[in-house]
Amino acid sequence: MSVYPIIMTQSKFTHKDNLKYPFEERGLQFGDGIYEVIRIYHGTYYLLEAHVDRLFRSAEAIKIQLPFNKEEVTSQLLELLEKNKMKTDGKLYLQVTRGSAPRDHVFPAEIMPNIYAYVQDQPRNLEGMENGVKTITHRDHRWDYCYIKSLNLLPNVLAKQTAKENGCYEAILHKDGTVTECSSSNAYMVKDGKVYTHPATNNILHGCVRMAIERFTKEMNIPFIEEAFSIEDISLADEIFLSSSTSEITPIVKVDHIQIANGKPGQITRQLQTAYEVDANIHETKTKHTV
Known part of the structure; x- marks a missing residue:
């Protein structure tokens, strides 16, 4: 079943290929995903290993096959700090959804997870x-x-x-x-x-x-x-x-x-x-x- 090409977004109409985000995204449509929030102090993660371990436990619990191992994602998260030259107190938000596919409650076959992470400043309360x-x-x-x-x-x-x-x-x-x-x-x-x-x-x-x-x-x-x-x-x-x-x-x-x-x-x-x-x-x- 294919979707017709014209999509309504923010009360406007556009071609589905022009969207800045995948509209058939299981995180958006089903909440079908997981996330982590990791504290950063002076540009350094706190309890990073524990958070990565929990990410993998959550993924296993909802049957998402992560496309990386713990060492790989840890390295990528450290590189994210380096690329942003972050030296302040802040937090990282990491989200993994099952991926993008035509809407159906049943898991799509051979779907690739959608992953993103970002860091932002957050002073201590x-x-x-x-x-x-x-x-x-x-x-x-x-x-x-x-x-x-x-x-x-x-x-x-x-x-x-x-x-x-x-x-x-x-x-x-x-x-x-x-x-x-x-x-x-x-x-x-x-x-x-x-x-x-x-x-x-x-x-x-x-x-x-x-x-x-x-x-x-x-x-x-x-x-x-x-x-x-x-x-x-x-x-x-x-x-x-x-x-x-x-x-x-x-x-x-x-x-x-x-x-x-x-x-x-x-x-x-x-x-x-x-x-x-x-x-x-x-x-x-x-x-x-x-x-």
């Missing part, structure tokens, strides 16, 4: 990390394969937008009162000197920073307990924090109407922030802020 952020709780409407870093992010987008509309930084997601993670980060509770977080099941993204936090806690002899906590537990928490590649380790000082402890970032969160900076080889001095 020093104020949020110093003073903590406010969050809301939000029902987790996502699918059952959240461990795959796929392009199917509409429930995450809507939750994050709701948080913003309520003057908050993030939305803490929950299934029937059990906290899973946030809309774009992992969530943690500190109680009696122990760090609690949802187990690395299919219901959460296995965050690269999350794995680093588990390593930090072991090095500091802080119990890291993969046990889900509830919305009700939040009011009794000593500390709450979140983590992601762009948020690093950010304290949460308020959830909905509930102030966490004394409303200031806690000691264990601070220790983990310091461990993160040492591990990421960040040598800049934090700018101090007041609440």
Whole structure:
């Protein structure tokens, strides 16, 4: 089945061959793809190997055959930094879709994946990390394969937008009162000197920073307990924090109407922030802020 040649785009008409992007693209039409976001500090990737490993796990989970091995894509990503002469703090976005083919739910035969990556500046959110952020709780409407870093992010987008509309930084997601993670980060509770977080099941993204936090806690002899906590537990928490590649380790000082402890970032969160900076080889001095 061939597509007729004239396409409507942005309320204008043009020949399909003139489009700047493939319109029969499975990432666009089905969300049939995966992605990674990798933090960059002073022109150097942080946790690059962990991100590449996860890219391959996601690809295998949705049956995309990547046209490179881990060493090849790592080399290409390093070359991308060199070609852009990037020396600042930023992030890389890498996306792989199954490819371009006539629209059909069934996988096309012998299709070549579409791949692109770009880097951009992104300063650290020093104020949020110093003073903590406010969050809301939000029902987790996502699918059952959240461990795959796929392009199917509409429930995450809507939750994050709701948080913003309520003057908050993030939305803490929950299934029937059990906290899973946030809309774009992992969530943690500190109680009696122990760090609690949802187990690395299919219901959460296995965050690269999350794995680093588990390593930090072991090095500091802080119990890291993969046990889900509830919305009700939040009011009794000593500390709450979140983590992601762009948020690093950010304290949460308020959830909905509930102030966490004394409303200031806690000691264990601070220790983990310091461990993160040492591990990421960040040598800049934090700018101090007041609440």
